[in-house]
Amino acid sequence: MTDLYAVVGNPISHSKSPDIQNAFAEQTGEDLFYKTLLAPLDDFEGEVRRFIEHGGSGLNVTVPFKENAYRLANELTTRAKRAEAVNTLKKMPDGTLLADNTDGAGLVRDLMINHSVVLEGKRILILGAGGAVRGVLQPLLEQQPAGIVIANRTESKAQTLAKDFADLGRISACGFTDIEGSFDLIINGTSASLAGEMPPIPVSVIHQNTTTYDMMYGSNTTVFNQWAEDHGALRTIDGLGMLVEQAAEAFYVWRGVRPQTARVMQSLRNERR
Numbered sequence: 322m323t324d325l326y327a328v329v330g331n332p333i334s335h336s337k338s339p340d341i342q343n344a345f346a347e348q349t350g351e352d353l354f355y356k357t358l359l360a361p362l363d364d365f366e367g368e369v370r371r372f373i374e375h376g377g378s379g380l381n382v383t384v385p386f387k388e389n390a391y392r393l394a395n396e397l398t399t400r401a402k403r404a405e406a407v408n409t410l411k412k413m414p415d416g417t418l419l420a421d422n423t424d425g426a427g428l429v430r431d432l433m434i435n436h437s438v439v440l441e442g443k444r445i446l447i448l449g450a451g452g453a454v455r456g457v458l459q460p461l462l463e464q465q466p467a468g469i470v471i472a473n474r475t476e477s478k479a480q481t482l483a484k485d486f487a488d489l490g491r492i493s494a495c496g497f498t499d500i501e502g503s504f505d506l507i508i509n510g511t512s513a514s515l516a517g518e519m520p521p522i523p524v525s526v527i528h529q530n531t532t533t534y535d536m537m538y539g540s541n542t543t544v545f546n547q548w549a550e551d552h553g554a555l556r557t558i559d560g561l562g563m564l565v566e567q568a569a570e571a572f573y574v575w576r577g578v579r580p581q582t583a584r585v586m587q588s589l590r591n592e593r594r
């Protein structure tokens with residue numbers, strides 16, 4: 322019988338996840354169908370329960386429910402615990418839900434495998450201190466960078482993150498205007514790009530070999546990556562690869578099979594033109 326999966330969110334109709342996951346299913350020959358699921362803002366839990374009771378095998382969780390999914394889970398992976406957010410739920414044989422977060426693994430795989438970016442021993446600057454950034458810190462720190470600096474508009478939130486992850490590696494926090502030195506990799510994890518805004522950081526953060534990564538993506542270069550290009554960054558990458566890689570990692574959690582991502586990424590890029 323065909324297994325059923327879905328991405329749950331609100332709004333959800335524009336999600337690319339069904340195209341990505343159904344392409345993975347076709348490619349790997351896994352017998353599954355993946356659809357969107359709109360949950361009411363006040364009844365995420367009920368929507369998930371009904372989906373699972375009606376035979377659903379697993380879910381991806383997106384805005385604004387990742388923290389709700391974290392609270393609902395029976396069992397959390399270590400990376401989901403650290404993220405305090407969940408983007409993948411898997412129905413276990415005993416009917417309970419395993420909760421995982423594949424966002425950070427997706428980011429790291431996109432950086433290291435698709436773009437050959439070395440993280441070990443590198444200086445990393447992360448802009449933003451919301452859920453998106455918390456979700457990727459453990460997998461980034463596991464690659465043993467020389468250090469991570471988190472800069473945020475509200476500095477206290479960056480300080481909290483730095484404290485929460487201090488046991489995993491060298492990590493510090495500051496406000497945008499106090500950033501010192503230059504960085505090998507700068508990751509934009511703020512939602513400023515959505516509003517077409519650029520976090521007010523000094524241009525001195527860029528050196529001649531700097532790579533920038535915007536966790537956002539769009540049909541054009543993001544404001545952040547455009548700024549980086551204009552100020553001499555070696556290379557800029559947008560978040561489309563992270564989207565596809567976190568999906569592939571979720572597919573692996575559910576099915577134990579790792580799909581190839583290159584063709585799916587290419588077709589999404591072609592669609593955007």
Ligand code: ATR
Binds near residue numbers: 474510
């Ligand atoms: P997400 O789940 O996407 O991380 P979030 O938890 O609301 O969403 O966090 C949004 C992040 O983007 C925060 O770091 C926020 O900064 P504050 O903590 O100071 O609110 C940051 N952000 C949003 N709009 C921004 C802007 N225009 N300029 C700079 N930072 C911005």
